[in-house]
Amino acid sequence: MRGALGGPGVLLRRLREVMAASISPQERLDRLVVLIAGNLVAEVCSVYVLREDGSLELYATEGLNREAVHLTTMRAGEGLVGLIASEAEPLALSDAQAHPSFSYRPETGEEVYRSFLGVPILRGGAVMGVLVIQNRASRIYSDEETETLQTTAMLMAEMIAAGGLKSLAAPGASIGLDRPIHGVGVSLADGVGLGHVVLHEPRVAITNLIAENPATEVGRLEAAIGEMRASIDELVERGDVAHTGEHRDVLETFRMFAHDQGWLRRMREVVLTGLTAEAAVERVQSDTRAKMLRQTDPYLRERLHDLDDLANRLLRTLVGKANGVPREKLPENAIVVARSMGPAALLDYDRSHLRGLVLEEGGPTSHIAIVARALGIPAVGEVANATALVEAGDAIIVDGQAGEVQIRPQPDVENAYKDKARLRARKQKQYAKLKELPSVTKDGAAITLQINAGLIVDMPNIEATAASGIGLFRTELQFMVAQHMPTTAEQQALYTAVLDAAEDRPVTFRTLDIGGDKVLPYMERVEEENPALGWRAIRIGLDKPRLLRAQLRALLRAGAARDLRIMLPMVATTDEFRRARVILRREQAMLEKQGVAPPRLLKVGVMVEVPSLLFELPEITREADFLSIGTNDLMQFLFAADRENKRVADRFDPLGVGALRALRRIVEAASETGCAVTVCGEMGGKPLETMALIGLGYRGFSMSAASIGPVKAMLRALDARKLTERMDWMLASPEGATSLRPQLAAFAAEFKVPV
Ligand code: PEP
Numbered sequence: 116m117r118g119a120l121g122g123p124g125v126l127l128r129r130l131r132e133v134m135a136a137s138i139s140p141q142e143r144l145d146r147l148v149v150l151i152a153g154n155l156v157a158e159v160c161s162v163y164v165l166r167e168d169g170s171l172e173l174y175a176t177e178g179l180n181r182e183a184v185h186l187t188t189m190r191a192g193e194g195l196v197g198l199i200a201s202e203a204e205p206l207a208l209s210d211a212q213a214h215p216s217f218s219y220r221p222e223t224g225e226e227v228y229r230s231f232l233g234v235p236i237l238r239g240g241a242v243m244g245v246l247v248i249q250n251r252a253s254r255i256y257s258d259e260e261t262e263t264l265q266t267t268a269m270l271m272a273e274m275i276a277a278g279g280l281k282s283l284a285a286p287g288a289s290i291g292l293d294r295p296i297h298g299v300g301v302s303l304a305d306g307v308g309l310g311h312v313v314l315h316e317p318r319v320a321i322t323n324l325i326a327e328n329p330a331t332e333v334g335r336l337e338a339a340i341g342e343m344r345a346s347i348d349e350l351v352e353r354g355d356v357a358h359t360g361e362h363r364d365v366l367e368t369f370r371m372f373a374h375d376q377g378w379l380r381r382m383r384e385v386v387l388t389g390l391t392a393e394a395a396v397e398r399v400q401s402d403t404r405a406k407m408l409r410q411t412d413p414y415l416r417e418r419l420h421d422l423d424d425l426a427n428r429l430l431r432t433l434v435g436k437a438n439g440v441p442r443e444k445l446p447e448n449a450i451v452v453a454r455s456m457g458p459a460a461l462l463d464y465d466r467s468h469l470r471g472l473v474l475e476e477g478g479p480t481s482h483i484a485i486v487a488r489a490l491g492i493p494a495v496g497e498v499a500n501a502t503a504l505v506e507a508g509d510a511i512i513v514d515g516q517a518g519e520v521q522i523r524p525q526p527d528v529e530n531a532y533k534d535k536a537r538l539r540a541r542k543q544k545q546y547a548k549l550k551e552l553p554s555v556t557k558d559g560a561a562i563t564l565q566i567n568a569g570l571i572v573d574m575p576n577i578e579a580t581a582a583s584g585i586g587l588f589r590t591e592l593q594f595m596v597a598q599h600m601p602t603t604a605e606q607q608a609l610y611t612a613v614l615d616a617a618e619d620r621p622v623t624f625r626t627l628d629i630g631g632d633k634v635l636p637y638m639e640r641v642e643e644e645n646p647a648l649g650w651r652a653i654r655i656g657l658d659k660p661r662l663l664r665a666q667l668r669a670l671l672r673a674g675a676a677r678d679l680r681i682m683l684p685m686v687a688t689t690d691e692f693r694r695a696r697v698i699l700r701r702e703q704a705m706l707e708k709q710g711v712a713p714p715r716l717l718k719v720g721v722m723v724e725v726p727s728l729l730f731e732l733p734e735i736t737r738e739a740d741f742l743s744i745g746t747n748d749l750m751q752f753l754f755a756a757d758r759e760n761k762r763v764a765d766r767f768d769p770l771g772v773g774a775l776r777a778l779r780r781i782v783e784a785a786s787e788t789g790c791a792v793t794v795c796g797e798m799g800g801k802p803l804e805t806m807a808l809i810g811l812g813y814r815g816f817s818m819s820a821a822s823i824g825p826v827k828a829m830l831r832a833l834d835a836r837k838l839t840e841r842m843d844w845m846l847a848s849p850e851g852a853t854s855l856r857p858q859l860a861a862f863a864a865e866f867k868v869p870v
């Protein structure tokens with residue numbers, strides 16, 4: 116019977132001697148492969164290392180032709196070695212040549228070997244190379260042998276990561292560790308940031324990989340597991356988390372994993388191969404990460420994060436605290452890289468040194484994205500495995516506009532981004548010059564420009580942009596970034612602070628727009644088939660008025676003896692508006708009885724974002740004090756195209772004939788009854804789209820602070836009357852065009868309107 120000679124423990128101890136010997140890196144690798152081949156009774160043992168260009172280079176071999184070392188390379192996905200690297204899974208074959216991926220390299224002389232066992236060299240779930248053994252005879256490799264080979268692969272991974280092999284690369288090639296990576300994710304916050312990586316959760320450094328005494332290591336592992344379980348049980352039992360809803364589910368799942376026998380058994384098995392307890396935790400987690408990263412199921416990916424958390428807890432117990440940078444003491448030009456992050460953690464970082472944010476999770480509507488946008492920090496989310504692909508201090512570029520990151524960029528890439536950043540800065544300077552100039556079109560039409568906001572950190576943007584006020588204050592943001600439901604007093608404190616910061620400028624507070632994609636972590640989640648069409652916003656407010664009433668009270672108290680503007684979201688019928696106004700009047704009467712001064716001026720308006728309201732325009736424009744068009748939702752409902760679904764979100768053009776006619780109807784109806792109307796959806800912050808809206812007759816917009824400059828530059832160059840004439844004609848006879856975008860762009864080009 117074949118099998119490992121002397122067991123894995125003996126092998127590891129001998130490997131350790133080789134690692135400690137003062138010999139050259141190549142000699143070290145050469146000795147390691149001899150030892151591994153001998154211990155596993157294989158005729159061949161070879162190490163392939165991932166290069167910067169994604170190919171795998173033979174770095175050392177026992178058994179194959181030595182001349183092939185640093186000459187033979189396999190492209191990504193090519194041959195069995197390439198297959199292992201791309202799948203990140205071990206592969207054991209008793210007849211390798213029969214495998215469809217087998218690729219024969221004459222210089223290696225491997226044609227005589229039938230059986231093959233290869234494992235990925237993994238670190239943090241990222242592939243760094245491949246370790247292979249081969250035998251002449253047809254042979255079935257045991258699980259134990261695969262396990263031993265994986266354990267030795269971990270040592271190789273640490274050698275590669277420590278930089279010991281850099282000097283060995285073939286001329287002109289360099290090791291994959293330093294390779295530039297172009298990561299693609301989704302844009303969370305616009306802007307370009309260049310800097311160096313700061314890991315939000317620094318890795319626990321494991322220096323001691325090989326056990327002196329396996330029994331002691333098993334004991335250490337057991338003790339750490341016991342400690343971890345106790346702390347999680349305590350977390351679950353503690354009274355300060357909500358006892359219902361998703362929060363509790365998450366913790367329960369966490370507890371389930373902490374007691375998961377399969378996971379714990381894997382770690383024990385690995386300790387028994389001769390690794391220290393911490394090295395075993397790291398190895399099992401790296402394998403799990405590599406496997407799960409290749410899953411597309413969001414549920415499984417979520418579970419990976421639970422396991423990552425647990426593994427980190429174990430590592431911290433075993434090794435002590437990781438050495439990170441204190442959040443308030445960031446180095447210059449820091450780009451924070453994290454798996455996920457709460458909004459509060461982002462606010463802890465020193466703003467003046469923070470140049471960007473990269474997350475493995477976090478969609479554009481996540482709370483962290485909202486806060487990053489408010490702070491003006493370029494941010495990219497959904498970058499797979501980002502934390503494992505970088506080392507602290509690596510050069511990195513965040514392109515929040517394109518939703519991309521460049522890790523360890525080549526000089527030409529870096530220069531291109533530097534140019535891009537410079538260009539943006541120059542434009543910002545030009546926009547800043549416009550700040551003091553009036554917001555009027557060339558032919559004298561005054562246009563009101565306000566900003567959208569939702570957090571107190573947004574407030575300095577009023578001054579910075581010289582906006583005339585806040586046209587949309589999304590009150591749900593306070594609820595979304597909080598750990599618990601904000602009390603009425605907390606709400607009132609925020610609204611007062613906002614009104615104070617805005618000084619005399621108007622602020623339009625939108626009542627809670629929750630439900631749909633806006634989920635509050637501490638509230639019980641109602642499962643709905645179509646949440647965007649479900650129980651949300653004003654619908655919740657009318658059905659469960661306690662929340663709405665508390666908010667209205669907070670607003671009325673903050674707005675006592677001041678101007679107060681309240682806006683209701685997702686109103687579908689005039690009747691909903693009437694009912695909400697009754698609730699408001701009741702609260703107002705109650706507060707007045709308590710001696711609270713009424714607002715100096717109270718305006719109550721509605722968001723126009725549900726198409727049904729377009730068919731009640733005579734009523735709603737007469738009864739509401741103002742309308743504000745939420746084009747984000749209005750377009751999604753008008754076209755029945757989910758704004759969060761990448762496949763359809765951009766399918767229909769808001770500059771299409773149908774959408775523009777709908778928007779024209781609203782502004783015409785409003786002007787007939789003298790009802791004020793503005794646009795607060797994103798359409799109103801894009802220069803070409805805003806130009807079209809001015810052409811339709813709109814004169815007020817509320818947009819993200821960053822849009823004010825470009826929109827102002829556009830409108831100051833625009834002859835609104837001429838555009839209206841042109842658009843009347845375009846809309847009357849579109850001549851087969853479904854979108855007017857090309858004609859509008861041509862108009863802008865003809866009259867030199869910057870869009
Ligand atoms: C909109 O729908 O256009 C809008 C401004 O509101 P929100 O994006 O918050 O839904």
Ligand code: MG
Nearest residue numbers: 724745747748
């Ligand atoms: Mg909306």
